[in-house]
Amino acid sequence: xxxxxxxxxxxxxxxxxxxxxxxxxxxADIAQKAGIEIVIAKVLGLDIEAMQxxxxxxxxxxxSFADIVDDPEIDVVVELIGRExxxxxxxxxxxxxxxxVVTANKDVIAKxxxxxxxxxxxxxxxxxxxxxxxxxxxxxEPLRNVMSGNKxxxxxxIVNGTTNYMLSKMSDEHLDYDAVLKEAQEKGYAExxxxxxxGGLDAARKMAILSSLAFNMNIDLDDVxxxxxxxxDAVDIKYAQDLGYAVKLLGIAKYTxxxxxxxxxxxxxxxxxxxxATVNGVYNAVFVKGDAIGEAMFxxxxxxxxxxxxxxxxxxxxxxxxxxxxxxxxxxMCSYREKRLCPPxxxxxxxxxxxxxxxxxxxxxxxxxxxxxxxxSLRNVIQKDNKGNTDIVVITHSVSRANLQMAIQILEVLPxxxxxCCVISVEDRSLE
Amino acid sequence: xxxxxxxxxxxxxxxxxxxxxxxxxxxADIAQKAGIEIVIAKVLGLDIEAMQxxxxxxxxxxxSFADIVDDPEIDVVVELIGRExxxxxxxxxxxxxxxxVVTANKDVIAKxxxxxxxxxxxxxxxxxxxxxxxxxxxxxEPLRNVMSGNKxxxxxxIVNGTTNYMLSKMSDEHLDYDAVLKEAQEKGYAExxxxxxxGGLDAARKMAILSSLAFNMNIDLDDVxxxxxxxxDAVDIKYAQDLGYAVKLLGIAKYTxxxxxxxxxxxxxxxxxxxxATVNGVYNAVFVKGDAIGEAMFxxxxxxxxxxxxxxxxxxxxxxxxxxxxxxxxxxMCSYREKRLCPPxxxxxxxxxxxxxxxxxxxxxxxxxxxxxxxxSLRNVIQKDNKGNTDIVVITHSVSRANLQMAIQILEVLPxxxxxCCVISVEDRSLE
Numbered sequence: 001x002x003x004x005x006x007x008x009x010x011x012x013x014x015x016x017x018x019x020x021x022x023x024x025x026x027x028a029d030i031a032q033k034a035g036i037e038i039v040i041a042k043v044l045g046l047d048i049e050a051m052q053x054x055x056x057x058x059x060x061x062x063x064s065f066a067d068i069v070d071d072p073e074i075d076v077v078v079e080l081i082g083r084e085x086x087x088x089x090x091x092x093x094x095x096x097x098x099x100x101v102v103t104a105n106k107d108v109i110a111k112x113x114x115x116x117x118x119x120x121x122x123x124x125x126x127x128x129x130x131x132x133x134x135x136x137x138x139x140x141e142p143l144r145n146v147m148s149g150n151k152x153x154x155x156x157x158i159v160n161g162t163t164n165y166m167l168s169k170m171s172d173e174h175l176d177y178d179a180v181l182k183e184a185q186e187k188g189y190a191e192x193x194x195x196x197x198x199g200g201l202d203a204a205r206k207m208a209i210l211s212s213l214a215f216n217m218n219i220d221l222d223d224v225x226x227x228x229x230x231x232x233d234a235v236d237i238k239y240a241q242d243l244g245y246a247v248k249l250l251g252i253a254k255y256t257x258x259x260x261x262x263x264x265x266x267x268x269x270x271x272x273x274x275x276x277a278t279v280n281g282v283y284n285a286v287f288v289k290g291d292a293i294g295e296a297m298f299x300x301x302x303x304x305x306x307x308x309x310x311x312x313x314x315x316x317x318x319x320x321x322x323x324x325x326x327x328x329x330x331x332x333m334c335s336y337r338e339k340r341l342c343p344p345x346x347x348x349x350x351x352x353x354x355x356x357x358x359x360x361x362x363x364x365x366x367x368x369x370x371x372x373x374x375x376x377s378l379r380n381v382i383q384k385d386n387k388g389n390t391d392i393v394v395i396t397h398s399v400s401r402a403n404l405q406m407a408i409q410i411l412e413v414l415p416x417x418x419x420x421c422c423v424i425s426v427e428d429r430s431l432e
Numbered sequence: 433x434x435x436x437x438x439x440x441x442x443x444x445x446x447x448x449x450x451x452x453x454x455x456x457x458x459x460a461d462i463a464q465k466a467g468i469e470i471v472i473a474k475v476l477g478l479d480i481e482a483m484q485x486x487x488x489x490x491x492x493x494x495x496s497f498a499d500i501v502d503d504p505e506i507d508v509v510v511e512l513i514g515r516e517x518x519x520x521x522x523x524x525x526x527x528x529x530x531x532x533v534v535t536a537n538k539d540v541i542a543k544x545x546x547x548x549x550x551x552x553x554x555x556x557x558x559x560x561x562x563x564x565x566x567x568x569x570x571x572x573e574p575l576r577n578v579m580s581g582n583k584x585x586x587x588x589x590i591v592n593g594t595t596n597y598m599l600s601k602m603s604d605e606h607l608d609y610d611a612v613l614k615e616a617q618e619k620g621y622a623e624x625x626x627x628x629x630x631g632g633l634d635a636a637r638k639m640a641i642l643s644s645l646a647f648n649m650n651i652d653l654d655d656v657x658x659x660x661x662x663x664x665d666a667v668d669i670k671y672a673q674d675l676g677y678a679v680k681l682l683g684i685a686k687y688t689x690x691x692x693x694x695x696x697x698x699x700x701x702x703x704x705x706x707x708x709a710t711v712n713g714v715y716n717a718v719f720v721k722g723d724a725i726g727e728a729m730f731x732x733x734x735x736x737x738x739x740x741x742x743x744x745x746x747x748x749x750x751x752x753x754x755x756x757x758x759x760x761x762x763x764x765m766c767s768y769r770e771k772r773l774c775p776p777x778x779x780x781x782x783x784x785x786x787x788x789x790x791x792x793x794x795x796x797x798x799x800x801x802x803x804x805x806x807x808x809s810l811r812n813v814i815q816k817d818n819k820g821n822t823d824i825v826v827i828t829h830s831v832s833r834a835n836l837q838m839a840i841q842i843l844e845v846l847p848x849x850x851x852x853c854c855v856i857s858v859e860d861r862s863l864e
Contacts, residue, residue, distance in 0.1 A: 149745030296732035310724035313581030327759035
C-alpha cells in the first residue's frame with residue numbers, strides 16, 4: 001500500500017508556481033480529502049536558481065525531463081509548460097512509461113487528444129485536463145461524470161476572457177474596439193499580439209475540446225468554424241442593446257441526430273435575459289443543454305494563477321484517489337461515436353447585418369428585394385443615421401449559412417450598398 | 433468480470449419514473465460512457481398495476497423492500513421514495529448489506545448523513561447524493577472533486593425554486609407576497625402548505641448538506657439559522673431596487689479560521705451586479721468562494737423530473753465505473769474536521785431595516801440616537817411616504833447579529849416607532 005502520491009511538475013511559472021503554493025498551503029486538508037498524502041518531488045524548469053529562490057529547498061529542481069519521467073517514485077506528471085512542443089512529446093512519453101498525467105494545455109489536448117487518450121487507456125493510467133478549458137471553472141469533470149447520463153444537445157460558452165472583457169467595456173462605456181483593445185493590453189488582459197484571442201483561435205481550441213467531450217467524437221480544431229470580434233463596432237453593440245441583446249464572442253457547439261455535430265466561434269447576440277448575457281468582464285461561463293438536465297451554467301474565472309491551479313490540484317487529487325483505490329484509468333475519453341459534422345447549409349440562425357448604404361430613394365426596397373430573392377425573411381429593420389452616413393440594420397429570421405452568404409454576395413454588389421459592415425449571429429434561446 | 437451493473441429502484445414517482453426513462457432512452461450511450469451496461473432489475477412501489485402500465489413488462493415490480501435488498505444480483509439501490517422514514521432505514525440496510533446507494537433525499541442526508549456515511553465507508557460501498565441538493569445542478573460532485581484542493585471560504589446559494597420564483601415575480605411585477613404566493617400555488621410552483629419553502633426549512637436542509645461538504649464537518653440542520661421570506665413586502669423589494677440591490681432568499685455558509693463555520697438561510701439583498709442577483713424564476717444557483725478557485729457559480733434547474741433524474745443517473749454511472757474498476761468507496765464524505773460553529777456575535781453583515789414611524793418632529797433623531805447607542809452606524813437612511821404612512825428605511829454598516837437584536841429591541845419600544853416591518857441582511861460582495 002502506497003503511503004503517498006508523488007508528483008513531478010513540468011514548469012514552475014504562473015500556473016506551476018500556483019500549484020506548488022496550493023499543495024503546500026492546503027497540504028493537510030488535501031491529504032485528508034484525497035485519503036493519501038500528495039507531495040511534489042521534482043520540478044522541471046530552465047532557471048534552477050530562480051526556482052530555488054522562489055520555492056525553497058523542499059524540491060529537486062532539474063532541467064532534464066528524463067530525471068522526472070524515469071523516476072520510478074513519481075506517480076503523476078503534471079505538464080504546465082504550455083504550447084504544443086515538447087509538451088505533447090513529454091505527455092506521450094510519460095503515459096507510455098505508465099505515469100498518470102495532468103495537463104492544463106489546451107493546445108495539446110485540442111490537437112493531439114485523440115492520439116493521447118488511447119495511449120493513456122492502453123497503459124491504464126489517467127490523463128486529466130480540467131484546467132485546459134476555462135481555468136478554474138469545473139466543466140470537464142461535470143461533463144464526464146454528473147452530466148454523463150445526458151445526451152448533450154448544445155454547449156454555448158464565453159470561453160475567452162480577453163474578448164469578454166473588451167466586449168463588456170464596449171457595451172458599458174460605448175468605447176471603440178481600438179480604444180478598448182489598447183486599454184486591455186495596458187492592463188495585461190490582452191497580449192501585445194492579441195490575434196489568438198480577438199480572432200477566436202483560443203476559444204476554438206476550447207470548443208474543440210468541449211464539443212469532443214460533449215458529443216463523444218473527435219472534433220478537431222480544423223472542424224471549428226472561427227470568426228473573431230474584429231469587425232464588431234461600438235455602434236453594433238448599441239443597436240444590439242436597443243433591440244434587447246448583448247453581444248458576446250460565443251463558442252457554440254450543437255448536435256442533432258439529423259445533421260450531426262457543429263462547432264463554431266462567432267460574435268453573437270444573446271437576449272439580455274439569457275444567463276450568459278450578464279457574464280461580464282474577465283468571467284468565463286459555459287451554458288449546457290442536455291436532454292435530461294435541461295439547462296445548466298458554469299461560471300468562474302477562466303484564467304489566472306490560482307483558479308487554474310485549483311483545477312490542476314483537483315485533477316491530481318482525483319488521480320490520487322484512483323491510485324489509492326487501484327483504479328487509475330477508471331474514466332476514459334470516450335470518443336466512441338464516429339465523427340459526423342453538420343453540413344454548413346444545415347447550420348442556421350437568425351442573423352444581424354449592418355450595412356452602409358447610399359442614402360437615396362429605393363435603397364431599402366432594393367435591399368429588401370435582394371433578401372427576398374434568396375428566401376431570407378426579415379424580422380427587424382432599422383434605418384438610421386450613423387455619424388453622417390446612413391446605416392441599414394436588419395435581423396433575419398433563421399437562415400442557413402449558405403443562403404446568408406449568397407444574400408451577402410448579392411447585397412455587396414448592389415449600387416445602393418456601400419459596404420457590409422458587420423454580420424453577427426443571433427442566438428435566440430427559443431431557437432437553439 | 434461483471435458484464436452489467438444491476439439497479440434496484442425504490443420509488444417510481446416523478447423522479448423515479450424520470451430515471452427509468454433516461455436509462456431507457458440513453459441506454460446505449462450510457463453503457464459506452466460508463467464502460468458497462470446499466471440495467472434496472474426491480475422497482476419498488478405501492479401500485480404495481482400502475483407501474484406496469486407506465487413502464488411495461490421489462491421490470492419486476494414489488495411492494496417488498498426485502499425483494500430488492502436481499503437480491504444478490506442487485507449492485508445499486510436507488511432511493512427515491514423521499515421523506516425521512518422508512519427511506520433512512522432502507523438506505524442503512526442496503527449499505528449494511530453491501531449495496532451501493534444513490535439517493536435524492538435531502539431530508540435523510542441532512543439529518544442522518546453523519547450516521548450513514550461511516551456505514552458506507554465501513555462496507556466499502558458508495559453513497560451518492562448529487563440530486564439531494566438543487567436537482568439537476570452539478571454541485572456536490574464538483575465540491576468533492578474538482579474543487580477539493582481549495583479551502584472553501586463561503587457558499588451562497590439560491591437553493592429554493594419556490595421562493596425565488598415568488599421574489600422574482602414580486603420584483604418584476606411589483607406584486608404583493610400574498611398575490612404571488614397564490615399564483616405560485618395555482619401554477620404548482622408552491623405547495624398548498626408552503627411553509628417548508630417560504631419559511632426556509634427546505635433551503636436549510638440543502639445548506640446543512642452543502643456546508644458539511646464544503647467545510648468537512650458535520651453541520652446539522654439545527655445548526656442552520658433560518659429566516660423565511662414571509663416578512664418581505666413588495667415595498668422592501670422596491671426600496672432595494674432603488675438602492676441597487678435585488679432581494680433573494682439566500683443560503684449562506686461561511687468559514688473563517690478565527691470563528692469557524694456558520695450556516696444560515698435568510699432573505700438578503702445582493703448588489704444587482706452580483707452573479708446571483710440575475711438568477712430569476714425557477715432557476716437555482718450556488719456561488720462558491722475558495723482560496724484557489726476565487727469565485728465559481730453553478731446554475732440550473734433545482735427541481736423537476738428530468739433534471740433530478742440527470743443527477744441520479746450521473747451518480748449511478750459513477751458507481752458503475754467504480755464497480756468496473758473494483759473501486760467502490762473510492763470517495764468518502766470526509767467530515768474530518770471537528771465541528772466549530774461561529775458564535776452569533778461574530779456573524780456580521782450590513783442590514784436593511786424598514787420601520788413604520790409616527791410622523792412627528794424628532795422621529796428620525798430618536799431612531800438615529802437608538803442606533804448610535806448600540807454602536808450601530810448607518811450607511812443609508814430613507815424617509816418616505818408609504819401609502820399614507822411614514823416609513824423610515826436604514827441600511828446599517830456591518831453589524832453583529834447580537835448588536836442588531838439589541839438595537840431592534842430598543843427601537844421597538846421607542847414612542848416614535850410604530851413597528852419594525854422588515855429586516856434583511858445585505859450581502860455586499862466586498863464584505864463577504
